[in-house]
Amino acid sequence: xxxxxxxxxxxxxxxxxxxxxxxxxxxxxxxxxxxxxxxxxxxxxxxxxxxxxxxxxxxxxxxxxxxxxxxxxxxxxxxxxxxxxxxxxxxxxxxxxxxxxxxxxxxxxxxxxxxxxxxxxxxxxxxxxxxxxxxxxxxxxxxxxxxxxxxxxxxxxxxxxxxxxxxxxxxxxxxxxxxxxxxxxxxxxxxxxxxxxxxxxxxxxxxxxxxxxxxxxxxxxxxxxxxxxxxxxxxxxxxxxxxxxxxxxxxxxxxxxxxxxxxxxxxxxxxxxxxxxxxxxxxxxxxxxxxx
Amino acid sequence: xxxxxxxxxxxxxxxxxxxxxxxxxxxxxxxxxxxxxxxxxxxxxxxxxxxxxxxxxxxxxxxxxxxxxxxxxxxxxxxxxxxxxxxxxxxxxxxxxxxxxxxxxxxxxxxxxxxxxxxxxxxxxxxxxxxxxxxxxxxxxxxxxxxxxxxxxxxxxxxxxxxxxxxxxxxxxxxxxxxxxxxxxxxxxxxxxxxxxxxxxxxxxxxxxxxxxxxxxxxxxxxx
Numbered sequence: 001x002x003x004x005x006x007x008x009x010x011x012x013x014x015x016x017x018x019x020x021x022x023x024x025x026x027x028x029x030x031x032x033x034x035x036x037x038x039x040x041x042x043x044x045x046x047x048x049x050x051x052x053x054x055x056x057x058x059x060x061x062x063x064x065x066x067x068x069x070x071x072x073x074x075x076x077x078x079x080x081x082x083x084x085x086x087x088x089x090x091x092x093x094x095x096x097x098x099x100x101x102x103x104x105x106x107x108x109x110x111x112x113x114x115x116x117x118x119x120x121x122x123x124x125x126x127x128x129x130x131x132x133x134x135x136x137x138x139x140x141x142x143x144x145x146x147x148x149x150x151x152x153x154x155x156x157x158x159x160x161x162x163x164x165x166x167x168x169x170x171x172x173x174x175x176x177x178x179x180x181x182x183x184x185x186x187x188x189x190x191x192x193x194x195x196x197x198x199x200x201x202x203x204x205x206x207x208x209x210x211x212x213x214x215x216x217x218x219x220x221x222x223x224x225x226x227x228x229x230x231x232x233x234x235x236x237x238x239x240x241x242x243x244x245x246x247x248x249x250x251x252x253x254x255x256x257x258x259x260x261x262x263x264x265x266x267x268x269x270x271x272x273x274x275x276x277x278x279x280x281x282x283x284x285x286x287x288x289x290x291x292x
Numbered sequence: 293x294x295x296x297x298x299x300x301x302x303x304x305x306x307x308x309x310x311x312x313x314x315x316x317x318x319x320x321x322x323x324x325x326x327x328x329x330x331x332x333x334x335x336x337x338x339x340x341x342x343x344x345x346x347x348x349x350x351x352x353x354x355x356x357x358x359x360x361x362x363x364x365x366x367x368x369x370x371x372x373x374x375x376x377x378x379x380x381x382x383x384x385x386x387x388x389x390x391x392x393x394x395x396x397x398x399x400x401x402x403x404x405x406x407x408x409x410x411x412x413x414x415x416x417x418x419x420x421x422x423x424x425x426x427x428x429x430x431x432x433x434x435x436x437x438x439x440x441x442x443x444x445x446x447x448x449x450x451x452x453x454x455x456x457x458x459x460x461x462x463x464x465x466x467x468x469x470x471x472x473x474x475x476x477x478x479x480x481x482x483x484x485x486x487x488x489x490x491x492x493x494x495x496x497x498x499x500x501x502x503x504x505x506x507x508x509x510x511x512x513x514x515x516x
Contacts, residue, residue, distance in 0.1 A: 001294050027296045041297055048303045063307070064347050102306030105349050105369040111300045113420060114309045120300075146296030153294045159419045161310075175299075212344035214307040268344075289346050 001026055001150040005192050005246045008147060012188040019178075019188050020140035023147035042142045045109045046135065049098070049121035052108045056097025063103035065285035068215045072097035087130050088230060095122035095226040099219040111142075112149045112158040112171055115207075115214045118222030119172035120145055123180050123229045137183055145179035148195055155247065156254030160207035161266040163257025169218075169225035170202030170253060174246075176225075177232035186237055194236035196246040201228045203249075204256055206264035208271025211282030217272055302421050302515055304363040310398055311341070311348030314417025316368060317437050317514040318400060319357020321425055322413055324511040325443075326406035329380055333358055333404050336387040339397035341417075354400065355382055363421065363515065389414065396424075409507075421515065431482035432473050437514035439468055439486040444499060444508035448474060448481045452504060456483070459502075463495045480506065 002008040002023075012022045028035045055061070059073025075093035083089045099118035102108045108117045124141050127133070133141075149158065152171045157163035177198035178191040186194065202225065210216045242249075263270030272278050304313040323329065335354055337345050345351055349368070356371035358380060367374060375382055389395045396416035403412040414427040425435040428443060435441055446452050453472070460467060466488040473482045491510055499508040 001296070023296060031295055031297075038297065042300060045300050045303060064349060105305050105307065105312070105352070107303060107364055107366055108306050109301055109303050110309045110313070110421065114304065114306050114312070117306070142300050143296060146299045149299035150294040150296060153299065158299075161419060211347060212340065213347040215347075286344075286347060 001030060001154075002147060003151065003154050005148065005151050005195060008151075009188040009192050018140065018144070018182055019147055019191055020143040020182060023143045027143070027146075038143075039139050042139045043135065045111065045142060046138055048107060048109050050125060052098045052101045052106060053094045053121055053125055055106055056099075056101045057093070061100050061104040061106065063100070063213070063215050064105070064289050065211070065213055065215060066288065067210065067213070067281065067285055068103050068219045069100050071219070072100055087126060088227070090130070091122045091126035091226050091230060092223045094126050095119055095222040096219060098122065099222045103215045103219060111145070112153070112175065113160070113168050115160055115218050116168035116172035116222065116225065118219070119169055119225045119229060120176045120179070122222070122226040123176035123233075124183065127180050127183065131184070133183060141179040141183040144182045144191065145175040148175045148178045151247070152250050152253075155250045157257055163254065164205055164260050164264050165207040165221055166202045166205040166253050167257055168207065169221045170199055170205050172222075173202055173225040173229040173232070174199040174250075176229040177236070180229070180233050181236050184233070184237060190236045192246045193240065193242050194232045196242040196244060196249045197235050197240070198229050198232035199246070199249045199253060200242065200244070201231065203253055206260065206271045207266045208264060208273045209266065209268060210273050210278045211286050212266065212268040212273075216281075298420075302363060304421065305366060305368045308348045309421040310417045310419045311345060311350045312353045312368070313363035313421040314398070314419070314423045315341070315350045315353035315400070316357040316361065316363045317421070317423045318402065318415040318417065318425070319354040320360070320362070320514045321415065321435065321437060321511055322402040322404050323358050323360060325411040325413060325428070325509055326404045326409045327509060328406055329360065329378065330358055330404035330406045331380070333380065333382040333402065334385070335382060336385045336401040338387055338389040338395065338399040338401070341398050341400055342386040351384055354402070355380070358382070358404065423514075428482070431475065433482065433484050434471065435484060435511065437511070439488070440490045440513045441511040442485040442487065442491060442495070442499070442508060443511060444483045445480050445506040446483060446502070447504040447506070448478055449504050452481070453483075455502065456485070456499065459498055460485070460487070460495065463491070463498060465489065465491050465495055
């Protein structure tokens with residue numbers, strides 16, 4: 001797989017093809033597997049994402065601790081805010097839905113991780129529904145997202161324990177922003193700007209789950225991660241260029257992750273997990289799980 | 293090498309790729325050591341597995357793996373109840389297997405017994421669903437579950453590796469890697485062979501038929 005987005009963008013531009021095309025070709029070569037069979041596997045992932053969104057929207061799921069669940073349904077049927085009826089609200093709702101399913105031990109696609117699994121389906125399926133995007137193009141978008149994620153994995157990290165939440169929901173926002181930009185007809189260069197714009201907005205984001213559980217704030221951070229992806233897509237599609245190339249933004253994320261204190265890397269030792277309320281809730285809820 | 297399908301995947305039961313999917317894979321490997329659902333299992337959790345395992349469903353995931361459920365199987369959620377129904381008595385304990393960085397924070401020691409077989413393994417969930425088994429029956433090993441693997445203990449006699457390689461070749465199995473470890477010189481050799489295709493049952497029977505092979509098991513690929 002490509003080790004930099006710049007290299008992938010150069011190849012795609014030189015041949016006048018999409019990043020999805022070059023990504024699928026390299027994957028096929030690397031894995032000794034036909035493009036058709038890779039597309040089929042991505043199609044299965046797409047089906048699981050769709051199912052998770054539907055399941056989460058029913059609103060009757062509770063996590064093991066009871067800390068999260070039922071909030072996606074509030075965005076579906078609850079009172080409207082200033083963004084009622086918009087794509088924005090629809091995307092937030094889907095992000096919460098997938099992450100509530102995850103917290104309740106439902107089936108999700110860890111893309112790139114379980115903790116950041118809500119962002120990509122929310123953005124792609126939300127936009128896909130509004131713009132009536134067919135499955136073949138959604139599969140292409142997943143390939144582009146996979147390429148972006150692979151570059152992040154190589155240059156930085158996709159693990160909250162290694163790099164904080166910037167490496168999970170942050171990376172997911174970059175993947176979703178780039179993939180959706182291409183799905184909407186953006187050029188490979190615009191995809192690069194979308195990735196950079198999304199990831200610059202999540203630099204420094206810590207991983208601070210209450211009690212170490214993938215619940216709070218994880219569920220909501222998927223929604224805000226998706227919101228950042230939408231902001232990046234809107235700016236990139238308008239032709240806005242971010243001066244620092246995506247690869248360098250990703251490198252920066254990796255560098256910040258390596259410098260990040262261990263309290264902010266999934267250990268529940270700092271951040272929201274270490275607030276008085278965070279500690280109290282974790283204590284109460286973990287006791288409840290043990291009794292159950 | 294990072295693959296697109298590693299990034300857009302795995303499809304799994306939540307909530308945590310390390311605490312749930314990886315834990316399930318460790319259970320699946322322990323199951324293969326006794327070639328079926330164990331009749332009893334002792335699961336000793338270390339570090340983060342011991343601290344936050346219950347909230348992440350690590351207990352359910354490991355027991356689900358022992359029952360043969362894969363990381364995307366929704367039955368994982370009810371694995372503890374199913375285990376009780378199907379007669380898999382399990383015990384969980386918290387333990388300390390050592391200190392970091394020698395021992396990964398998400399580590400577990402699993403002891404399983406079925407019929408005349410009893411084995412113990414130590415493994416860790418490394419993140420993103422990746423795992424590493426570092427010890428089987430006290431022998432240091434390195435099994436990551438990304439390939440079909442044969443593990444065996446044999447007397448350390450001259451020419452044993454050549455015989456094994458020849459036998460696998462005759463059975464049409466292509467060796468990807470082969471590693472051998474001994475507790476001491478002249479002691480039994482622990483052999484880990486990663487192969488490209490899932491070996492047929494006959495391969496195991498042929499290996500076990502060699503007089504100097506103490507035991508041999510096939511561990512199925514459990515994903516990346």
